[in-house]
Amino acid sequence: MFASAASYLLIAAAALQPVFAGVYITAPVAGTKAIGGQVLEVKWADDGKTPTVGSIGPCSVDIYTGSVNNQVKLQNLAASVDVSKTSSISATIDPSIGQDDSHYFVRFTSLSLKSESNPQYPYQAFSAMFPISSMTGQFNATVLAAIDASNATSTAPVSAASSGKATAGLAASASASKSGASASASASGKSTSAGVPLADVVPAGLLLGAAGFVSYLVL
Template identity: 45%
Template sequence: MLSPSAVVVALTLASSAFAGIFVTSPTQTISFTGGQPANITWQEDNTTPLLADFGLSKVSIYAGNSAQQTSLQLISASTDVSNPLFLSFTPDASIGPNAAQYFIRFESLSLKDATDPTIPALAFSHVFTMSGMTGVFNAEVQSQIDGQSTAPIGGTAAAAANTAANTAANTAANTAANTTPAPAGSSKTASTTGSASKTGKAAAASGSSAAVPTFAASSSKMWLGIATTVFGAVMGAALL
């Protein structure tokens, strides 16, 4: 078993890394119990890479966010995901507390990501609940979990960026529409009546490997850019 702080992984965005393995257990509604036998099951999702291409894979329990993740328990160092379509193991109760913050990660031992050959092809379960646990998350793991507010599990970084960009555009349009035209000949512009809306956390998708952690490089820069876009759009509309 790997200790909670043994492996911390930060990977770049890989759009094709999540295809191939559709995890049917665990899911958002199927949980595991520490110290009790459990089965991980999956199926072909008929998208590339196929299970046969994914091949031998390392399977582990992880926690974290879409940008940084920590391996908590190695389940199998080498499993052929194409046959059979299940893996039996016993979750180690000491790897963390009772929480809905765990997910299974598959890492191909041979196949590389189609968009970045420096990283392996990856697939994930949905975030799921572990009960009967006796451990705690260390400060590093808890910090990664807390980071889901800006790098959400269950929603891609790209989707979050698109949501924020759309919000910025809608805010600018609504602000401009609600601006009272200044009287003819006046150099002043009346104050706007609309207010900028806040972008909420990306909604988590239902349980499948299509709704899993996404890896994003320099996520802090991305969100700073989004915030700057929103602020600029609002201020620009206000000065019209």
């Protein structure tokens, strides 16, 4: 019975692999120790798979928090950056957007390319979750509920990413299939959020590691 369950997990992990295409985010990673009021450097590369960064084109780059199905935009880092013409940006973290927490992540949202699986939504790519300290703001009830949803319902890979155990340098890059538009939100209230598939926020390294571990158990 355990072997059957393990086999299912292995198949599920393998099925998620094709979504890791396009923008390959190399910073920030789970081990990044960002500080409010200081510069955050965001780096990426073309992973050599479809879609290419050339087809993704200009993107909005933002700091988010929340969970797999409930994300809240906190700060815009770049309104429009062509990911095919540069591979990094730097911006100062506004310390008032939230509190000291480990549930921050960077999201790329293409301004032109749509998701291959759900063309009504834009292409999106996500960094691993990482902590930001020396923050001066406070999360409102909506943001805290979104983060609590991550703590309460996330799978093991997401939990590992949240706790800083994700493989450094590997972040999920994917065409979001159900994310919708997310409105800009401050820590004080009136935030809106949007859900995304699990595959879009789980670091690729964790899925590969999980697949290998499950293969060992099955054998």
